[in-house]
Amino acid sequence: MDALWICLAFAAGLLAHRIGLPPLVGYLAAGFGLHAAGERSGPAIEQVAHLGVLLLMFTIGLKLRLQYLARPEIWGGGLAHLGLFALLAGVLVWLLAAQAPGPATALGLALGFSSTVIAAKSLEAKQELRSFHGRVAIGILIVQDLAAVGLLSVAAEAPHPGAALLLLLPLARPLLLKLLSACGHDELLLVFGLALAAGAGALFHALGLSAELGALAAGALLAAHGRAGELASALWGLKEAFLLGFFLQIGLAGGPDAATFFGALGLLLLLPLKAAALFLVLIAFRLRARSAFLSALSLASYSEFALIVAQLGVQAGWLDAQWLTLLALAIAASFALGAPLNRLAHPLFERWEARLLGFERHVRHPDEEPIHLGAAHLLVIGMGRAGTVAYDYLVQHERVVGLDSDLSRVGDHLHAGRRVLYADAEDPGLWHHLHLSGIRAVLLMMRDAEARVIAARQLRRHGFTGLVAAISHYPDEAAAVTAAGADMTFTRLDQVGLGLAEHVLGELKQRAAAGG
Secondary structure, eight states, X not given: OHHHHHHHHHHHHHHHHHXXXXXXXXXXXXHHHHHHTTOOOXXXXXXXXXXXXXXXXXXXXXXXXXXXXXXXXXXHHHHHHHHHHHHHHHHHHHHHSOOOHHXXXXXXXXXXXXXXXXXXXXXXXXXXXXXXXXXXXXXXHHHHHHHHHHHHHHHSOOOOGGGGGGGGGGGGHHHHHHHHHHTOSSHHHHHHHHHHHHHHHHHHHHTTSOHHHHHHHHHHHTTTSTTHHHHHHHHHHXXXXXXXXXXXXXXXXXXXXXXXXXXXXXXXXXXXXXXXXHHHHHHHTTOOHHHHHHHHHHTOSOOTHHHHHHHHHHHHTSSOTHHHHHHHHHHHHHHHHHHHHHHTHHHHHHHHHHHHHTTOOSSOOTTOOOSOOTTOSEEEEOOSHHHHHHHHHHTTTSOEEEEESOHHHHHHHHHTTOOEEEOOTTOHHHHHHOOOTTOOEEEEOOSOHHHHHHHHHHXXXXXOOSEEEEEESSHHHHHHHHHHTOSEEEEHHHHHHHHHHHHHHHHHHHHHHHHO
């Protein structure tokens, strides 16, 4: 039967992809269809789903800089939003569902949590996990995880007294770094990541804490290692395959009757309120409207944690068992709505930019972007590996400046002596104020294809007449960025082969000249 589930999930995911929706929407639909046919989730799919979530959290940890979580917009914003929405949702549940104030408040708090899986996958798909708004969203999710541990400690059993020993985990970091270095580049690297994610999750769970929090902590211990990115790439395919089980499991959890359907619809109507509350909270913490909007939209879903709270309520007798089905439907529907909305996040901000900017505070923002590029003649946008190689070559001949949306990467480049500024090329506000009068050519080196298209379009829209060159991974990406305004595109793997061939010919000519 598991083979049939996988085949149905693939068919539904492919259909969703063909109509412009993320495959996970199809996986959820397949789960609901299987439930309607009388199928139920079993131990095998539950274990696969759990491991998929652990791997997702582990790979997030690999890209995490813990010192960033100390920012006030993350701790203050996360807790303020959680408390505000818990109050609003709790009052509505109390009034409309005739629940006692205590259970209503607990449900309101549970509904304030956002799905880590949906937020992380949407940010990862757009290569935005390390952008400013991506870091804010992930940081708030971590704050929510910590608050969830506290809530479960009050509502259920407290963590094991031995949980305090987890504070010594950083002492294991040197050993873990040595093991990562010793793994090589083949299957042993994959097995090491799998073992560490599952092992850390099991350890935290045994001590009464969230297994997902354990996997994230394990990944964070390795984040500064030079091969952390390679490990995350090695785990990517396995993580995606296992997450299929998570979305199937949500769909298999239960189907609605008329009452639960309308109840879930009512909870869905709270999602705009949830996103708006977080937007206003982040604005109050001096974020720009764009960062606040993108962070809020990525967290505008319900979390599977609400099911845990409801399960405790059912066991304690202060909630009816029907709440489990209602919440499962609302959570799954929020996933189905949240995924396409996040895919359209940047176009939505462009459409509503004028209205959203009216909420900004007239202060210096922590995500402020540059206006002047100095005396540079060439601009490299996207200072990853390819962008860095281009910068280092061009700076020998021209004045060059780089832009990147990853704050930690910007810091690394500045430490290495390169002139690199923080900026997000997908931000329309950047192009309204950026002075390009001295720039003769722009190189679009970002990994995300949509980001390159948006940047090319914005450059031409704001009157830039210089040369625009872009990298591409596939021919359809090259066609899209050319249509958006790029003068030339280069496929990365083709250029690697061409560059190697040119170096080989040059070396052969030098040897021939030396021998002659």
